[in-house]
Amino acid sequence: MIAAGQVYGRRRLDLLARPVIGRFLHWRHARTALQVPLLVVAGLVVFDGLFGPQLAPKNLATVGVWLHYRGLVVLALLAAGNLFCMACPFMLPRRFGRWLRERWLAGGRPTPALLRSKWPAVVLLVVFFYSYEYFALWASPWLTAWIAVGYFVAAFVVDTLFRGATFCKRICPLGQFNFLGSLVSPLEIAVRRPETCAACRTRDCIQTRAATRARGCELALFQPRKVGNMDCTFCLDCVHACPHDNIGLIGRLPTAELWSDPYRSGIGRFSQRRDLAALVVVLTFGAFVNALAMIRPIYELQGWLPGFAARAPWLGLVFLIGLGVLPVTLLSAAGFVSRGLGGETGVTVWASVRRYLLALAPLAFGMWLAHYAFHFLTGALTITPVVQSFLADLGVSGVQPYWGWGPLVPADWLFPIEAFFLYLGAFGSAVAVFQIARRHIGEGNLEARRRVLGAALPWLALCLLLLAAGLWIMTQPMEMRGTFVLSSVH
Numbered sequence: 149m150i151a152a153g154q155v156y157g158r159r160r161l162d163l164l165a166r167p168v169i170g171r172f173l174h175w176r177h178a179r180t181a182l183q184v185p186l187l188v189v190a191g192l193v194v195f196d197g198l199f200g201p202q203l204a205p206k207n208l209a210t211v212g213v214w215l216h217y218r219g220l221v222v223l224a225l226l227a228a229g230n231l232f233c234m235a236c237p238f239m240l241p242r243r244f245g246r247w248l249r250e251r252w253l254a255g256g257r258p259t260p261a262l263l264r265s266k267w268p269a270v271v272l273l274v275v276f277f278y279s280y281e282y283f284a285l286w287a288s289p290w291l292t293a294w295i296a297v298g299y300f301v302a303a304f305v306v307d308t309l310f311r312g313a314t315f316c317k318r319i320c321p322l323g324q325f326n327f328l329g330s331l332v333s334p335l336e337i338a339v340r341r342p343e344t345c346a347a348c349r350t351r352d353c354i355q356t357r358a359a360t361r362a363r364g365c366e367l368a369l370f371q372p373r374k375v376g377n378m379d380c381t382f383c384l385d386c387v388h389a390c391p392h393d394n395i396g397l398i399g400r401l402p403t404a405e406l407w408s409d410p411y412r413s414g415i416g417r418f419s420q421r422r423d424l425a426a427l428v429v430v431l432t433f434g435a436f437v438n439a440l441a442m443i444r445p446i447y448e449l450q451g452w453l454p455g456f457a458a459r460a461p462w463l464g465l466v467f468l469i470g471l472g473v474l475p476v477t478l479l480s481a482a483g484f485v486s487r488g489l490g491g492e493t494g495v496t497v498w499a500s501v502r503r504y505l506l507a508l509a510p511l512a513f514g515m516w517l518a519h520y521a522f523h524f525l526t527g528a529l530t531i532t533p534v535v536q537s538f539l540a541d542l543g544v545s546g547v548q549p550y551w552g553w554g555p556l557v558p559a560d561w562l563f564p565i566e567a568f569f570l571y572l573g574a575f576g577s578a579v580a581v582f583q584i585a586r587r588h589i590g591e592g593n594l595e596a597r598r599r600v601l602g603a604a605l606p607w608l609a610l611c612l613l614l615l616a617a618g619l620w621i622m623t624q625p626m627e628m629r630g631t632f633v634l635s636s637v638h
């Protein structure tokens with residue numbers, strides 16, 4: 149095993165080369181050891197959701213899923229990477245499905261054409277965002293439990309029928325969210341020594357070898373040509389498969405993978421993937437729509453507009469504007485002006501949009517982070533009385549729950565923390581915009597620099613607009629979903 153510091157002659161963090169964590173992650177059953185506890189937690193969540201108290205702040209399903217799971221996922225993405233996919237409990241039924249497929253279904257079928265893109269995930273994400281508001285999922289332990297059950301069933305059925313990790317790569321909305329978030333993460337699975345791959349003839353990291361039972365990457369990410377974190381579930385299959393111990397969990401500059409658009413194994417070029425562009429649009433503007441839907445001015449606007457008293461048409465209007473009209477208008481305007489000021493007349497407006505679109509990912513993630521951190525920080529300690537109550541209901545413990553537990557930080561810390569995440573995201577997006585403009589236009593002379601600035605300006609203006617929208621949303625009276633406090637002004 150190589151040590152951190154030997155890679156390319158300069159010091160790079162490689163978690164797989166660290167003494168304790170590296171040894172653990174190299175262990176063949178490390179992932180199972182992470183998944184099983186989460187499977188137990190998921191089982192308890194489903195049980196309490198179906199049979200426990202149907203008051204959201206008292207139930208493990210609603211508190212565990214909508215406060216803790218979401219908060220911890222975004223914090224893990226910020227601090228490390230796609231750790232949830234690494235420990236995902238839905239992988240266990242998936243793995244059973246794969247075993248059935250390989251044993252009884254002649255290896256299964258290839259992914260059908262209809263599922264060979266991110267479009268199914270885009271549709272599912274929109275349906276999920278709409279359903280979350282329409283059915284008030286955060287307030288329904290019963291529905292939350294059924295969503296978890298549906299997830300297990302879907303992962304099992306899809307991966308029993310089809311090869312190629314179809315569920316993770318093409319369908320799972322949580323996975324797509326994690327893929328987008330991990331674009332700004334500080335760690336990635338990457339090769340340690342490119343020259344070792346150049347001399348490698350077996351390519352075990354991409355194919356399954358019956359002799360060793362080592363499984364290459366199911367998501368079709370071939371290490372020598374893998375770039376960044378998109379589609380990588382941190383499953384470590386490639387790490388176990390590589391006979392040269394040439395794959396690490398390596399530190400990198402967050403957002404740097406957005407600055408260029410090389411051909412990526414298993415993905416292609418970002419700028420040529422319309423489905424990926426749609427995914428980024430939904431997750432970027434969805435971050436704002438999702439937070440907007442829980443602030444008081446939106447409820448007041450609904451009451452003020454005639455004909456939208458019912459929830460379904462009102463949400464339909466919000467989603468149509470938030471995920472359709474606004475993105476199309478803002479992105480095409482930014483693309484059009486950027487193309488003109490940058491002197492890039494040879495490309496269409498939408499080709500220009502797709503060049504810069506990924507640069508919005510850090511800001512989008514900043515908005516999700518600010519939003520989910522708000523819920524987590526206002527309700528994290530609720531888990532203590534919820535678990536006490538759950539154990540008391542089972543007759544395991546007689547401790548009286550104290551329902552006064554809730555916030556993790558004082559209320560006046562919330563907005564500074566949210567604002568910090570938003571500014572951090574905006575900074576990451578601004579850097580990415582400049583780097584993309586530089587790459588396309590070059591920066592040799594004064595005229596080139598002027599064009600770089602011109603091409604970047606409309607996108608920087610859009611980032612500022614989204615930043616201002618995010619800050620405004622976070623200053624509004626907001627429902628404190630999943631806690632005993634119904635609303636707050638902070």
Ligand code: SF4
Nearest residue numbers: 345348352353371390
């Ligand atoms: S990562 Fe390992 S198995 Fe894959 S090409 Fe490189 S050396 Fe070969």
Ligand code: SF4
Nearest residue numbers: 365380381383384386
């Ligand atoms: S096998 Fe594929 S998905 Fe898993 S960690 Fe390696 S590159 Fe990522």
